[in-house]
Amino acid sequence: MSFQEFGLDEAVVHGAQRMGYVEPSPIQAEAIPIALRGTDLIASAQTGTGKTAAFGLPILSKLKRSTGKTRCLILEPTRELALQVEEAFKEFGAFTDLRTVVIFGGVGYGAQREALQKGADVIVATPGRLLDFMQQGEIHFNDLEVLVLDEVDRMLDMGFLPDVRRIIEKCPKERQTLFFSATIPEEIERLSSWCLRDPHKISIGVRRSAAETVKHAFYPVAVAQKFDLLKAMLDRTDYHSVIIFCRTKDGADRIARQLENEKHKVAVMHSNRSQQERVDALDGFKTGRYEVMIATDIAARGIDIAGVSHVINYDVPQHPEDYVHRIGRTGRAQAEGDAFTIMTAEELPHVQAIERFIAQKVPREKLEGFSYLFTMLFQEEEASKVLKNLRGARTLKGYSYGARRRR
Numbered sequence: 270m271s272f273q274e275f276g277l278d279e280a281v282v283h284g285a286q287r288m289g290y291v292e293p294s295p296i297q298a299e300a301i302p303i304a305l306r307g308t309d310l311i312a313s314a315q316t317g318t319g320k321t322a323a324f325g326l327p328i329l330s331k332l333k334r335s336t337g338k339t340r341c342l343i344l345e346p347t348r349e350l351a352l353q354v355e356e357a358f359k360e361f362g363a364f365t366d367l368r369t370v371v372i373f374g375g376v377g378y379g380a381q382r383e384a385l386q387k388g389a390d391v392i393v394a395t396p397g398r399l400l401d402f403m404q405q406g407e408i409h410f411n412d413l414e415v416l417v418l419d420e421v422d423r424m425l426d427m428g429f430l431p432d433v434r435r436i437i438e439k440c441p442k443e444r445q446t447l448f449f450s451a452t453i454p455e456e457i458e459r460l461s462s463w464c465l466r467d468p469h470k471i472s473i474g475v476r477r478s479a480a481e482t483v484k485h486a487f488y489p490v491a492v493a494q495k496f497d498l499l500k501a502m503l504d505r506t507d508y509h510s511v512i513i514f515c516r517t518k519d520g521a522d523r524i525a526r527q528l529e530n531e532k533h534k535v536a537v538m539h540s541n542r543s544q545q546e547r548v549d550a551l552d553g554f555k556t557g558r559y560e561v562m563i564a565t566d567i568a569a570r571g572i573d574i575a576g577v578s579h580v581i582n583y584d585v586p587q588h589p590e591d592y593v594h595r596i597g598r599t600g601r602a603q604a605e606g607d608a609f610t611i612m613t614a615e616e617l618p619h620v621q622a623i624e625r626f627i628a629q630k631v632p633r634e635k636l637e638g639f640s641y642l643f644t645m646l647f648q649e650e651e652a653s654k655v656l657k658n659l660r661g662a663r664t665l666k667g668y669s670y671g672a673r674r675r676r
Contacts, residue, residue, distance in 0.1 A: 278330035280364040285326060286331055294319035296473040301327050304447060309468035311448045311461055318473055321357045324417050324447050328391070329358065330413070335366045335475040337388035338412040342440070344433060345395055347373050348373040348544060349551075354419070355393045362394075367391065374398040375544040396424070396432035403439060405525045410440045416464075421450040421457050429538075430460060436463050452590060456642065479526045485596050485608035486634040487620060489646035492613045496527060501639050502609060503533065503561070509578035510554065512594050516584035524583060525563045538564040566591055574598060577669045582610040585619045589626030 270293060272282045293301065296318045303310050304327035308500070312631040314320045314450060328341050345351040355371035362369065370389035372381050374397050381398075385407060392408070402408040416437070418424070446465050450457055461468065490498045503511070515521040518539040525537045534558035536550035555574060562574075568584070577599045586592045592610075599606025610631075612620050624630055633649070635641065645651065 270298060272326070274322050275327075276305060276330075277301070277326055278333055278365075281326055281329045281361055284329075284361045284363045284365075285322065287363065289318045290322065294323075295470075296320050297323045297326070299473065300324065300470045302449075303469050303471075304328065304445075305330065306392045307331075307445050309446045309448075309472045310452070311450075311465065311468045313451065313453055313470075314474040320419070321354055322361070322418075324449065325354070325358055325361050327432060328415050328417070329362045329365065330369060331670065332367055332390055333365070335368055335388070335390050336412075337390075337571070339389050339392050339408070339410060340412055341391040341415040341417070342410060342413055343391065343393045343417040343419060343437065343438075344399070344424070345393060346427050346429060347540070348375060348395060349547065350420060350604055351393050358391055358393065369393060372398050372402065373544070374401075378402075391619040396429045396436060399436060401489070402543060403436070410520055412463045413440050413444055415445045416440055417447045418464075419449045421448060421460070422452045422454065423580050425454065425456055425551055430456065434460070434463075446553055466603065473667075483596055483599055483608055485610070486632045487610045487612045488634055488636065488642060489612055489614075489649070491642040491644040494642055495583065495611055495613065496524070498611055498639060499524070499581065500528075500531060500589070500634065501636055502581060503528075503531075505636065505638075506607075507562075510557070510560060510562075510576060511579040511581060512564055512574070512577055512595075514564055514600050516565070516587070520584065521563045528563070530562060533561050534559045536562045537560055540565070566595070578606055580606070580608040580609070585610060585612050585616040585623070587619055589623045589644050590617075593627065612646065617646070617649070 271292060272285055272290060273279075275293075296314045300310060300312055300320070300323035304324055312320065312323070314323075323590065326342075332340055343354055345354060350671070351371050353375045355369050358369040367390045368388060369391040370381070370384045370393070372385075372392060373396040376396060378401075381402075385392075385402070399408070416435065421433075424430060448461055448465060448469075453461075461668060488498060488502075499513070513524065516525055518541050521537055521539050525535045528535050536554045538550050543552070550559070550562065551574070554562045580596050580599045582592070582595060586595060596608035599608060611618075620631075
């Protein structure tokens, strides 16, 4: 099926074709007709399935021409996602006169205020900055026709749902609402039942496994040797570019400093970085100015970085879905990639949850020539029993199950 057969506006189809869109992806094939009908929609779809076009093309086709009034609002959890959606809308609407404005925190209000004053048919926004403008009386949604909530599970993780509810309460009840989320946990189900009317539901591309082009393995190590193993991996791996995922922002900053001391060119990406720092990190990593990017899970979804040869999980992700998202940053577009996960004994429950989620046992590997300290993970079955007993008793404080913590 071609995009013309959906009944999309010709100018919008022309914009999509100029971007290289030829045939619709599964999410686009299912979502576009529903969105064009004006029906509310809940779509469960992973990042990378083409969902921006799935809602962008029908929205722009329905708006057709600029009125200077805001008729579409798209909420995104992060600045990076908001900027990417704004860029896509401008490309899709290149042959229309529709105006898209992006609003996000971490920068001054001036340029965004000026853009709003010129009129915006579509606003793409993060919740916090949007509420600021609404409270100042500079944005209203009296003419809103379409509300899009994108990456809603990520907004839940980041604590944005109360802000999202406040924004929705200011939107007209007579509107179309499109709801996109990789997963639909119970709290999101409750939100959808409150803000959608008789929605159509579709589920596309819910990935529970790594791409076939990605080779991945777990590397057991004692806690005291985590950074030493990471350094050895980088020294002995022939990589083009590598993303290293950490669980916390402080951890990402610490690892970045340690690697810089080892003469690595490092970019850092997490939510405490300023907008300019994030733009510099992305641009520098894409152009090769930085060979290594240290990131929290903000970069696991929604940031399109091509050509990543390796992913290293310095910390095992606590949510199994994030494991798939993280290692999916490599092996894209049929290229081959490698994903290494450093694991300590106390992270074994998260490892087991990942293996249940992807329904496969991930190989355990040792780095050849690395001088390992003993860890219970080398006797994993016994370690698992000990961990279960410790979780039940909760008696050993200050003990990291592979090695004693340094205080």
